[in-house]
Amino acid sequence: MIHFESDYLEGCCPQILEALRETNLEQTLGYGEDPHCAKAADMVRYVFDCPDAEVHFLVGGTQTNATVIASQLRPHQGVVCAASGHINVHETGAVEQSGHKILALPATDGKISADQVRALLEAHQRDFSREHTVQPGMVYISFPTELGTIYSKRELEALHDVCRAWDIPLFVDGARLGYGLEASGVDILPKDLARLCDIFYVGGTKQGALFGEAVVFTRSALAEDFRYLIKQHGGMLAKGRLLGLQYEVLMNEGLYFKLARHADRLADRLRAAFAAKGIPFLVENTTNQVFPILPTAALAPLAEQFGFELWQEVDDTHAGVRFCTSWATPESAIDALASYIDKNL
Amino acid sequence: MIHFESDYLEGCCPQILEALRETNLEQTLGYGEDPHCAKAADMVRYVFDCPDAEVHFLVGGTQTNATVIASQLRPHQGVVCAASGHINVHETGAVEQSGHKILALPATDGKISADQVRALLEAHQRDFSREHTVQPGMVYISFPTELGTIYSKRELEALHDVCRAWDIPLFVDGARLGYGLEASGVDILPKDLARLCDIFYVGGTKQGALFGEAVVFTRSALAEDFRYLIKQHGGMLAKGRLLGLQYEVLMNEGLYFKLARHADRLADRLRAAFAAKGIPFLVENTTNQVFPILPTAALAPLAEQFGFELWQEVDDTHAGVRFCTSWATPESAIDALASYIDKNL
Amino acid sequence: MIHFESDYLEGCCPQILEALRETNLEQTLGYGEDPHCAKAADMVRYVFDCPDAEVHFLVGGTQTNATVIASQLRPHQGVVCAASGHINVHETGAVEQSGHKILALPATDGKISADQVRALLEAHQRDFSREHTVQPGMVYISFPTELGTIYSKRELEALHDVCRAWDIPLFVDGARLGYGLEASGVDILPKDLARLCDIFYVGGTKQGALFGEAVVFTRSALAEDFRYLIKQHGGMLAKGRLLGLQYEVLMNEGLYFKLARHADRLADRLRAAFAAKGIPFLVENTTNQVFPILPTAALAPLAEQFGFELWQEVDDTHAGVRFCTSWATPESAIDALASYIDKNL
């Protein structure tokens, strides 16, 4: 059985395991006030070329999203996002639990446009009854999106411009950031990301770490008192150095990007294997998630040998499914699946 | 420099490190639905002799407290606790963030009594204006308390009785549970704890794990839909097997209790060293935290060689300080500190 | 200038003003524990033929919706409603402020169907990742809807059946309840409403009272501790007898329904006047709100003599607008507007 259900099936990259072993008996202060976190924050600033940024480390994505959003909004404000956005769909209402409405916009391939955001902001401003509605207070996008698509530099610049013009922060969920930045066709460099958004995070959980998300506030004023909020949201790890440590490893010599590149390349092989058989996709993309549309009848036999996720029904006889590659996927797993595709689909 | 500032200064016990290494490339489902969590839950049920309990694993204490409390209360209900309780003092208002008032009672050596709780419940019931006040909806205690003291079986039985009589859950914060259960003079067995409270947790973070708290709902009805709440509160670790794995190790052959016993014994040595010099304590206790009252003038020289925490001022010339031992404290650290005490205090 | 902007432009029906005058110097207990509230609750139970119901009085609609919803849901649950529902659109996120997501369904003429609700509930139940999503915990509908349409008895029975089958409460926003129950073509009697939903309210603010909404819990178990929640949400009026008093007047000899009938009849006249000129409507309805689609060019001259509300743009040259009649609208106002329509549109 070969698994492609998600990109968090395994533990962590061996370098992290080794670092855990080496540092295990070090004695450090807790709660992220240790040298590893300090150094890792420096490395993140360096890699993303944002020397004035403030960097914080949290454990997981839902926690990070809810904490960042709560830190930026006043009570009557909501967060604009794609209807397919993770915060709107798969976080059990964590944002609402903090008191904020999600202002969901229809997504195209998982993305929203600057025009949509501007139209929403203008409509709110024009509305005579606007005080009876939730005020848009920030914009959330995922990079890559939940469908594995990526914003172009032009699209991101446009979103940046509208957010800056309306003075609301642009927040990028980077749970799979590396897979996005390394994807073929992407024209956004790490430093572009830091320049074009106000807050983003460098996802670790899905990219080689045991867990961890590094939140970057590109303007430190936005991070005021953020540590209080981390603590309040239950995200302040007692042994915080575990987070710093992992990011020291990942940011070292581009490991984070190398691991992502590996996964993207394997996903490309997979896409090619499906395409060679004329199999269409739910969405065109170049990151580590692959969404072929398969005959429903083909799923059961396929599932005997390969793990994948049912994504959505397409019609009575076809369904879109998801295969994920990751930093941990061996080349041989792709060989096996490509061969199966070639012979059986 | 020898550190006694807290019991979470190091990484984890070597057995956990080894288990991480061994299982690193296993592929498992995420979010706690893996075989390691299933097995660890069984082991917790076995060790605490509560075969019908439901067990969930979370990452940290603040997160666990807020999630459990939110899962039990209706919006108009509050949680009764000692004024010195962790949820009231050191969690940045996480309980209030979920909408609930903390009904703090004056503590004696960190503890509250059944009589205090009963009096509060009766006063609320008698109050003609009770609908204008927060309804007591559950009771939270720490075992051991934030001052390292422990409830006797009789005290815990009395709390259990009043909670059962009023039909509100008794919740035990067990962030340092092992240190309490292994302390000299304690008359509560693991199975007593499971019998006498409704919900408790077996703290891992401070007792040998990298992180993790195992929440035990001794009556499974109390755990209805708890996984939704874990997710909503950002506590559902993607690679949940890391939690199961650590508890498999800790519950195996009594390791959890052995590690705690070690720390308690070293703390006893420390208490003896202070007592031998006639140094009084903020509180009498037998767990892994030691609270001597030292001359303020003695603190600076002491701090050059030993790390500890300033706890509270006692008078103009004396302060209470805290020394923590842990599963990781070597005997030699105690030798050095005992020798210092003997010669310098 | 004749105003049709809303149904809360004036003060109150003269009978209420008189009752205020007569009882002004009575001394009563506060917070709804007075004889007027007790008697009014009895009258509501009698009129809606629900002798076992529990009745509470609140001041306004947004407050009532947020309080009722918070009283019924656990933290991980959301409320299902039409995308056009008042709680989703015009309450500044009050429901989310209480921590709950609104699960909005596409509406048809302001209504949702039992099939839609059932499909949502089944999809949630089927979802392997359901714990990552918000659990549907109750259903909210408006009667009449925000577009002035009404559910038929068959439609309401179907919603009742699916809610009962899934054991979640059906909550009816009755801000304009009387206008709905008195509309031509409606086949729902007051007692049907009480039988078919779990919680509803009898709106006063828009139907002749100065303010006030009477919430009816048709099964008293659903109202447990509701007064605590009213107080917590700031809805417990100190001089609660003002609420009881108004409902005593409104429930007396069918006044509430007479006032509504008057408004509905005048709205019918208005609809006939538009229809006679071939003017189409945004929606077909029979209650006190009228939504003609007018040429944009006609709006400015019309607005010089008549107040109305711009509802939505239809195309480049047409817009849907809203005219409201109320208990207070004089026949002469309709005469004037009908005459204008006949001559100018």
Add this chain to the structure above:
Amino acid sequence: MIHFESDYLEGCCPQILEALRETNLEQTLGYGEDPHCAKAADMVRYVFDCPDAEVHFLVGGTQTNATVIASQLRPHQGVVCAASGHINVHETGAVEQSGHKILALPATDGKISADQVRALLEAHQRDFSREHTVQPGMVYISFPTELGTIYSKRELEALHDVCRAWDIPLFVDGARLGYGLEASGVDILPKDLARLCDIFYVGGTKQGALFGEAVVFTRSALAEDFRYLIKQHGGMLAKGRLLGLQYEVLMNEGLYFKLARHADRLADRLRAAFAAKGIPFLVENTTNQVFPILPTAALAPLAEQFGFELWQEVDDTHAGVRFCTSWATPESAIDALASYIDKNL
């Protein structure tokens, strides 16, 4: 039976009733955007000599407190108040429902001092673990307090100074503001209040209105988007002109203060009657609430003729009780009670 249980036993002063009658058929915009609210706001600004203030009208006190506090605090901040403060004791956790902890200080006769507040702020700032605790974000006091006492100008100036020095708002609950400003011995003028605090409200409910609280933001920056918050908290009355109307009446020719003066003077008579018999008081005060300590045995016979509230037990044979006078109390009621005191106590 003569009632002194509270100062909200009756309806409203006759001038308000008359204004309601006169304006009943006026047609106005809803939600506080009507000429009456505009004019009343001007009058409040004039009376309190704060021409740049922003004034908003809400319905009740709990609602006002929760809304104002939510408008000023970030999520990790709490509100400092006296342990006996209304928000801490009698609002069913409304502040916590909005996510904020109340940082209660021990009160002296219902008051807190600038020194207490400064000490709390300094201790927070000094605390190395402050991010684990709730940050003090504003100060709430009641004027008069829940015990009917009043802050002197010197005390209020000191609180103002510490709040300004730490840049946190000082918020004054003025549910009984007039009774405080008119009390004998008070040295604070309306304009002093407006100068010395950041936000206060002019209570109507307990001082002659049917309901209503006029919130004054002395610096308009503090009121940014406050109407969104009113709506979200369910405090935006549809027929908002009812609030404006009442304040037009109350602010006209000093009526608000005349009504308060009447009540304070009658309370003085009551205090004198008790004092003449050597009866002690729970607290020395000069406002409309009187707190004699009576023999428990005397309560039942007294209660047959006079309504009052049991406040707190003092010892086995004595209890403190509360008598309230109000704008509506007739002189004859005091005659009767004074005579009873003279003869029977």
